[in-house]
Amino acid sequence: MIRLPLVLMFSALLFSAGVYGVLARRNAVMVLMAIELMLNAVNVNLVAFSSSLHQMSGQVFALFIIAVAAAEVGIGLAIVILLFRTRESINVDEVNLLKW
Amino acid sequence: MVNALASEGEVVYEATTNGVWFVEHAWVVVVLPLISSALILAFGKRTPGKGAVYGIAAVGAAFLFSVGLLWHFVEGGGPFEASIDWFTIGPLHLELGILVDGLTGIMLVVVTAVSLCVHVYSLGYMHGDERFTWFYVVLSLFTAAMLTVVVSNNLIQLLVGWEVMGVCSYLLIGHWWEVKENSDAAIKAFITTRIGDVPFMFGIFLLIAVSGFTTTNITEIAHEIGLGGVSPLYISMAAILLFGGTVGKSAQFPLHVWLPDAMAGPTPVSALIHAATMVAAGVYLIGRLFEIFLLADHWVLTTVSIVAAITALGAALLAIVQNDIKRVLAYSTLSQLAYMVAGLSLGEVGLTAGFFHLFTHAFFKALLFLGAGSVIHAVHSNNMSDMGGLRKSMPITFWTMMIGSLALAGIFPLAGFWSKDELLVVAEEEHVLWLFGVFLLTAVITAFYTMRMVLLTFFGEYKGHAQPHESPRTMTAPLVALAAATIGVGLLGAPQLNAVFGQWVFFEAVHEAVFVPWIALLSTAGALLGLFAGYTLYKERKAQDPLQAPMGPMWNVLQQRYYIDAFYMRAIVVPVRDTWSGAVNWFNQTVIDGAVNGAALAARAMGQVVAWFDRTVIDGIVNGAGDTADRAGNVLKYLQTGNVQWYAVGLFVGVIALSVIFIRFV
Numbered sequence: 001m002i003r004l005p006l007v008l009m010f011s012a013l014l015f016s017a018g019v020y021g022v023l024a025r026r027n028a029v030m031v032l033m034a035i036e037l038m039l040n041a042v043n044v045n046l047v048a049f050s051s052s053l054h055q056m057s058g059q060v061f062a063l064f065i066i067a068v069a070a071a072e073v074g075i076g077l078a079i080v081i082l083l084f085r086t087r088e089s090i091n092v093d094e095v096n097l098l099k100w
Numbered sequence: 101m102v103n104a105l106a107s108e109g110e111v112v113y114e115a116t117t118n119g120v121w122f123v124e125h126a127w128v129v130v131v132l133p134l135i136s137s138a139l140i141l142a143f144g145k146r147t148p149g150k151g152a153v154y155g156i157a158a159v160g161a162a163f164l165f166s167v168g169l170l171w172h173f174v175e176g177g178g179p180f181e182a183s184i185d186w187f188t189i190g191p192l193h194l195e196l197g198i199l200v201d202g203l204t205g206i207m208l209v210v211v212t213a214v215s216l217c218v219h220v221y222s223l224g225y226m227h228g229d230e231r232f233t234w235f236y237v238v239l240s241l242f243t244a245a246m247l248t249v250v251v252s253n254n255l256i257q258l259l260v261g262w263e264v265m266g267v268c269s270y271l272l273i274g275h276w277w278e279v280k281e282n283s284d285a286a287i288k289a290f291i292t293t294r295i296g297d298v299p300f301m302f303g304i305f306l307l308i309a310v311s312g313f314t315t316t317n318i319t320e321i322a323h324e325i326g327l328g329g330v331s332p333l334y335i336s337m338a339a340i341l342l343f344g345g346t347v348g349k350s351a352q353f354p355l356h357v358w359l360p361d362a363m364a365g366p367t368p369v370s371a372l373i374h375a376a377t378m379v380a381a382g383v384y385l386i387g388r389l390f391e392i393f394l395l396a397d398h399w400v401l402t403t404v405s406i407v408a409a410i411t412a413l414g415a416a417l418l419a420i421v422q423n424d425i426k427r428v429l430a431y432s433t434l435s436q437l438a439y440m441v442a443g444l445s446l447g448e449v450g451l452t453a454g455f456f457h458l459f460t461h462a463f464f465k466a467l468l469f470l471g472a473g474s475v476i477h478a479v480h481s482n483n484m485s486d487m488g489g490l491r492k493s494m495p496i497t498f499w500t501m502m503i504g505s506l507a508l509a510g511i512f513p514l515a516g517f518w519s520k521d522e523l524l525v526v527a528e529e530e531h532v533l534w535l536f537g538v539f540l541l542t543a544v545i546t547a548f549y550t551m552r553m554v555l556l557t558f559f560g561e562y563k564g565h566a567q568p569h570e571s572p573r574t575m576t577a578p579l580v581a582l583a584a585a586t587i588g589v590g591l592l593g594a595p596q597l598n599a600v601f602g603q604w605v606f607f608e609a610v611h612e613a614v615f616v617p618w619i620a621l622l623s624t625a626g627a628l629l630g631l632f633a634g635y636t637l638y639k640e641r642k643a644q645d646p647l648q649a650p651m652g653p654m655w656n657v658l659q660q661r662y663y664i665d666a667f668y669m670r671a672i673v674v675p676v677r678d679t680w681s682g683a684v685n686w687f688n689q690t691v692i693d694g695a696v697n698g699a700a701l702a703a704r705a706m707g708q709v710v711a712w713f714d715r716t717v718i719d720g721i722v723n724g725a726g727d728t729a730d731r732a733g734n735v736l737k738y739l740q741t742g743n744v745q746w747y748a749v750g751l752f753v754g755v756i757a758l759s760v761i762f763i764r765f766v
Contacts, residue, residue: 019752022745022748023745023748023749023752024745031745092743092744092745093743093745095742095744096741096742096743096744097742098740098742099740099741099742100737100738100740
């Protein structure tokens with residue numbers, strides 16, 4: 001049985017890695033992957049608490065998040081493909097028309 | 101309103117005739133021209149034919165309705181009265197209602213028939229007039245007002261119709277107001293009739309006071325007076341004041357001066373208003389309030405007789421010297437109206453005779469006026485010195501006018517013969533021989549000036565400069581219709597044919613009309629004498645009127661209309677205008693206008709203060725708010741870089757900041 005604080009530490013590191021990826025990467029695909037990291041950090045957290053508190057609802061939520069994340073990645077990748085077709089680039093910082 | 105009138109109606113006399121439905125709905129006759137007037141005003145200019153069609157349709161329908169209504173009385177039906185509530189002031193209860201008896205029936209037929217002829221005739225006469233549509237609006241409104249007077253069962257409603265007629269008369273006399281004389285004539289007519297209307301109104305007030313100010317209903321007031329509680333002097337005062345209205349409206353001496361000047365209006369108007377209907381309203385008024393005149397002291401009816409006699413004879417003499425064809429007819433109208441008034445002044449028997457003359461006169465005088473209009477239309481002049489010899493170029497006008505002229509002169513068997521004869525018989529029966537003499541003398545003069553008019557207009561050489569031509573069919577058709585009526589209507593009162601007219605129009609009891617051969621012979625002889633004298637004098641045209649030399653100074657007196665107009669001008673109009681009117685004008689110009697202008701200036705100053713406050717304070721606040729938002733936006737807009745990741749940074753920083761706040765401080 002792995003101790004709970006250890007798992008939480010891991011999930012926090014994972015989440016921080018995701019935040020860094022979202023804020024710092026220019027490649028849209030990498031940003032999407034970083035978002036996946038953050039979502040899965042949350043999943044780890046939920047499962048860890050579920051296990052330590054002996055309640056199944058945490059795991060149910062984890063399953064929901066996996067399903068929603070799949071849909072989100074599907075839409076996200078579609079947007080990236082369209083972006084590439086129109087602009088020949090998938091750099092997030094070049095997509096800045098919507099400004100003052 | 102339909103059901104209210106029918107259901108609340110109190111049938112005075114149970115009647116089941118074919119015409120009873122028309123009688124119970126007599127108000128329709130009034131409403132029809134009123135609606136058409138409104139329609140012409142609203143849609144006239146957009147309608148093909150400029151709106152005349154509404155007027156003709158409505159008045160035509162009203163005429164048919166009136167004939168149906170009269171049929172009720174032909175079949176021997178009785179009177180009918182119905183009303184609905186109008187409003188109440190304290191104890192005074194006002195109503196809108198109809199009172200229909202034989203007299204009303206006859207008047208409705210006369211008014212709608214003549215009005216219909218005039219409506220059709222005006223199509224031709226007023227063709228191309230710049231205020232054609234407006235002319236028809238007022239013509240229809242006038243018809244509605246006259247019909248209101250005729251069907252009224254109470255004094256206030258009657259007064260309303262009476263005054264609306266006055267306004268319409270004013271508007272129509274001044275129809276061509278660009279010419280100063282026309283607008284002067286309109287003002288003169290309006291003010292002169294107003295002078296008669298003031299005593300008329302006070303007469304009405306006296307009558308309403310009889311009932312203790314509770315009702316204005318004519319039948320009820322007459323009943324109240326008939327009970328005998330009112331002093332004869334009081335009734336006499338009321339009657340003489342009411343007669344003032346008649347003197348004004350029916351142009352009796354001394355308020356007759358407006359009628360000849362009213363000839364300034366278009367000729368169809370002269371025919372409708374100043375010959376056949378409106379001027380007859382004064383006569384009708386006496387007939388409608390006849391109880392009051394009969395119950396008054398004897399001197400009232402004697403005064404009426406004297407006024408009528410002066411008018412009859414005086415006006416007939418004036419007609420002799422006129423050059424303007426319409427003025428001849430105008431003075432003739434005065435004189436004939438006086439015949440009717442004099443007839444009424446002879447009491448119960450005279451009522452039928454007077455109204456029979458009104459009935460026949462309406463037709464032949466409308467015919468004569470429309471004929472004169474046709475002549476004026478052809479020669480572009482009112483003066484008989486510009487006419488002559490029109491017999492050949494205008495045959496229809498000539499023949500119809502001949503019929504009208506012979507009827508006016510009183511030649512058997514035309515309308516005028518029967519009604520004048522009736523009046524003479526009544527005067528003889530009632531032993532008022534001086535009036536009999538006046539009637540006879542006036543008849544001779546009437547025949548004389550009629551002959552003069554016909555000879556100067558239609559015979560001899562043409563003196564004018566225009567190209568005379570027969571008028572269009574819209575004008576000749578009414579002439580022919582009226583000529584037919586002129587031949588026919590006299591027979592309604594012929595004693596040999598039972599004098600059916602007397603069975604429709606009577607006061608309290610039917611009086612058997614009698615035929616007195618020697619009177620008929622005398623009146624015919626008188627008429628022939630007048631015609632013959634006229635023919636001898638005027639068969640050859642002379643540069644100077646053949647009467648001028650033998651009459652001497654008398655000629656000038658007649659030309660100057662007995663100096664009555666000049667007297668009114670110098671003794672009343674000028675003093676009032678130069679003193680009182682001047683003072684009132686000064687007061688108006690300086691004091692009233694000063695107050696009004698001062699108020700306006702004060703309002704302007706206040707307005708400027710308010711405007712300054714509005715511009716600086718209020719606008720400042722509003723604009724300041726806008727400017728602030730604008731500047732703030734200009735600064736803050738740089739936060740929106742378009743770079744999604746910067747937004748995400750903001751998001752995370754915000755979350756962390758909120759977390760810290762919630763954990764540390766909450």
